[in-house]
Amino acid sequence: MSEVQLKDALDALKSTGVRITPQRHAILEYMIHSTTHPTADDIYRALEKTFPNMSVATVYNNLRVFRKAGLVKELTYGDSSSRFDFVTHDHYHIICNDCGKIVDFHYPGLDEVEHLASHVTGFQVDYHRLEIYGTCQGCLSKTAKAQ
Amino acid sequence: MSEVQLKDALDALKSTGVRITPQRHAILEYMIHSTTHPTADDIYRALEKTFPNMSVATVYNNLRVFRKAGLVKELTYGDSSSRFDFVTHDHYHIICNDCGKIVDFHYPGLDEVEHLASHVTGFQVDYHRLEIYGTCQGCLSKTAKAQ
DNA sequence: TTCTTACATTGTAATCGTTATAAACAGTGT
DNA sequence: ACACTGTTTATAACGATTACAATGTAAGAA
Known part of the structure; x- marks a missing residue:
C-alpha cells in the first residue's frame, strides 16, 4: 500500500517536470514509511548511510520541492525545527x-x-x-x- | 476598555509573584493597543524611543513570562519570526x-x-x-x- | 536606614535551523 | 560530441532566539 503511495508521488512529481533523482526517491520513501513526523535533520541522518555525500541543503531543497507539489506539509511546532508530514x-x-x-x-x-x-x-x-x-x-x- | 485589560493583566501577573517593571508595563500596553500581531522586533523598535537602553533579550524574556502566565500567545508563522498575540x-x-x-x-x-x-x-x-x-x-x- | 537576597535588565556572544551561492555533476535533446 | 538545464554538494552567511555574566533594582529583615 505504501508502495502505491510512493509510485503515485513519483508520478505526480514527474508530471510536473521534476526529475526523479536517487536522493528524492529516498527522501520520499523514508517519509512514506516513517510513522513519526521527521525533521529535516532526522531525514538527513537516516539517509546518511545510503548517501554518505548527501548535503543537508539537498534535504531542505527537496522538501521544498515536495511541499510546492503538495506532497508534503510543513509543521512549524514552537521554536524548534520544522517537522514534515507526507500528505495522505x-x-x-x-x-x-x-x-x-x-x-x-x-x-x-x-x-x-x-x-x-x-x-x-x-x-x-x-x-x-x-x-x-x-x-x-x-x-x-x-x-x-x-x- | 483596553485600560481594564491592562489592569487585569497586571493584576494577574502580580498575583503570580511577577514583578511589574516599567519595561513589562510598556510591552503589555503596546501589545494590548496594537491591532496587528507584532514580532518581538516590532515591539523592540516601538519601545526604543521610550527605553533607549532596553535590550532585545528583555523583550524575549518578558514575552516568555507573559506566555507562561497565559497572557500572550505565540504564533509561529512559517519560517520567519514568531508573532505574539495578546489573549482576549x-x-x-x-x-x-x-x-x-x-x-x-x-x-x-x-x-x-x-x-x-x-x-x-x-x-x-x-x-x-x-x-x-x-x-x-x-x-x-x-x-x-x-x- | 542599611544589609541582604532574589529577581530583572543589559550587552554580547553563541547556537541552531535554514537559505544563498558557486562549483561540480548529471541527464536530455540536437 | 555539444550545449542546456536542472541537481547536488560544500560551505558560508543569515537571522531569530537564547545563554551567560555583569550590573542594577526592588522588597523584606535586622
Whole structure:
C-alpha cells in the first residue's frame, strides 16, 4: 500500500517536470514509511548511510520541492525545527507538550469554519491548519507516578 | 476598555509573584493597543524611543513570562519570526499567504474536535490552535490588476 | 536606614535551523 | 560530441532566539 503511495508521488512529481533523482526517491520513501513526523535533520541522518555525500541543503531543497507539489506539509511546532508530514488523507495532529510526540487523528474537514472566515474577512481561503495540544498517556502516567 | 485589560493583566501577573517593571508595563500596553500581531522586533523598535537602553533579550524574556502566565500567545508563522498575540476572547486567525497580514475572526470554540481527539488518542487535551490560510482582498485585487 | 537576597535588565556572544551561492555533476535533446 | 538545464554538494552567511555574566533594582529583615 505504501508502495502505491510512493509510485503515485513519483508520478505526480514527474508530471510536473521534476526529475526523479536517487536522493528524492529516498527522501520520499523514508517519509512514506516513517510513522513519526521527521525533521529535516532526522531525514538527513537516516539517509546518511545510503548517501554518505548527501548535503543537508539537498534535504531542505527537496522538501521544498515536495511541499510546492503538495506532497508534503510543513509543521512549524514552537521554536524548534520544522517537522514534515507526507500528505495522505485528511487528518489532524495532536501534540504532547511534554515529550513532543505527534499523533494523527481523523476528523471531517472544517469546511464550515473556512466558509465563515472567508465571508467575514473577504479572504479567498486556500486551506487551514488545526492542531490540538495536551499530554499523551505516557507522560500522564509518568507524572502520576512521580507524585 | 483596553485600560481594564491592562489592569487585569497586571493584576494577574502580580498575583503570580511577577514583578511589574516599567519595561513589562510598556510591552503589555503596546501589545494590548496594537491591532496587528507584532514580532518581538516590532515591539523592540516601538519601545526604543521610550527605553533607549532596553535590550532585545528583555523583550524575549518578558514575552516568555507573559506566555507562561497565559497572557500572550505565540504564533509561529512559517519560517520567519514568531508573532505574539495578546489573549482576549476566543478568536482565530486568517493569514494572507501573499503579504502575511493576519486578521482575527470569531468562531465558537471547537470543543467537539477536542473531545474526539482526546477520546481517540488518550491524550489529556489542553488547548488547540486553528489557522486559516488564503489571500486577502488587497492582494487579490493586486494580482487581478497585474494580469 | 542599611544589609541582604532574589529577581530583572543589559550587552554580547553563541547556537541552531535554514537559505544563498558557486562549483561540480548529471541527464536530455540536437 | 555539444550545449542546456536542472541537481547536488560544500560551505558560508543569515537571522531569530537564547545563554551567560555583569550590573542594577526592588522588597523584606535586622
